[in-house]
Amino acid sequence: MMGPAHSLSGAAAWLGVGAAAAAAGHPMPWPVLVVGALVCAGAALAPDLDHKSATISRAFGPFSRGLCGVIDKLSYSVYKATRTQSDPRRSGGHRTLTHTWLWAVLIGAGTAVLGMAGGRWAVLGILFVHMVLAVEGLLWRAARVSSDVLVWLLGATSAWILADILNKPGNGADWLFTAPGQEYLWLGLPVVLGALVHDIGDALTVSGCPILWPIVVGRKRWYPVGPPKAMRFRAGSWVELKVLMPVFMLLGGAGCLAALGVI
Numbered sequence: 001m002m003g004p005a006h007s008l009s010g011a012a013a014w015l016g017v018g019a020a021a022a023a024a025g026h027p028m029p030w031p032v033l034v035v036g037a038l039v040c041a042g043a044a045l046a047p048d049l050d051h052k053s054a055t056i057s058r059a060f061g062p063f064s065r066g067l068c069g070v071i072d073k074l075s076y077s078v079y080k081a082t083r084t085q086s087d088p089r090r091s092g093g094h095r096t097l098t099h100t101w102l103w104a105v106l107i108g109a110g111t112a113v114l115g116m117a118g119g120r121w122a123v124l125g126i127l128f129v130h131m132v133l134a135v136e137g138l139l140w141r142a143a144r145v146s147s148d149v150l151v152w153l154l155g156a157t158s159a160w161i162l163a164d165i166l167n168k169p170g171n172g173a174d175w176l177f178t179a180p181g182q183e184y185l186w187l188g189l190p191v192v193l194g195a196l197v198h199d200i201g202d203a204l205t206v207s208g209c210p211i212l213w214p215i216v217v218g219r220k221r222w223y224p225v226g227p228p229k230a231m232r233f234r235a236g237s238w239v240e241l242k243v244l245m246p247v248f249m250l251l252g253g254a255g256c257l258a259a260l261g262v263i
Helices: 003-023 030-043 046-050 055-059 062-082 101-117 119-138 140-145 148-167 185-203 238-259
Strands: none
Touching (some): 003 030, 003 119, 003 185, 030 185, 046 062, 046 185, 055 062, 055 119, 101 119, 101 185
């Protein structure tokens, strides 16, 4: 999938979680619903850190481009070191390490610990990074014609405002995890979800996605999970743009209304 579809699916997924949480008796305060949807939309771009031409590579200028190059080499090294004889040879690391359930869990756990233990500035940093990515993904046409500085200012302003709102009593800093010292532990959840939704989206495309690594499937450690090939599509095709993205919008809207108790 392309960046906009990934981000939109991430936001829709968190809004769906909000609806499920409300039905289960743990409703999200509206700031958690909004912040979680934006963080999940941003996190849904993060697995493409292994791709120098992805949306995320442009998000933070030379820093993100350099980081994408490093992650690409790291992912390729892990692929070479762990592939079986049945896994094909390849020349790059795209759709390998960062497109697995293990990477999603590790990144989410790291975010949760950082948010819980790092204080206000850590939370601001987490929100800033994901707000910028959400803008790049959800508003990609506008972001492409804007300067990087404007996108960063929008991300920083949004992060500052939302962090202040969350920090007020009853607004969700301690949503779900209520013990003393566990504030913002929930921030890891939309990060995990965003990464997994990205992987599932890529699994629907022609190349599939090795979500299950390092579990061996069919003698392949990097087995490209996906539906039957007749049901797959190419990234950026009409199926993605004309079918899936409108469906994500409808599901996200329905999830939001259910999470807020409107329906």
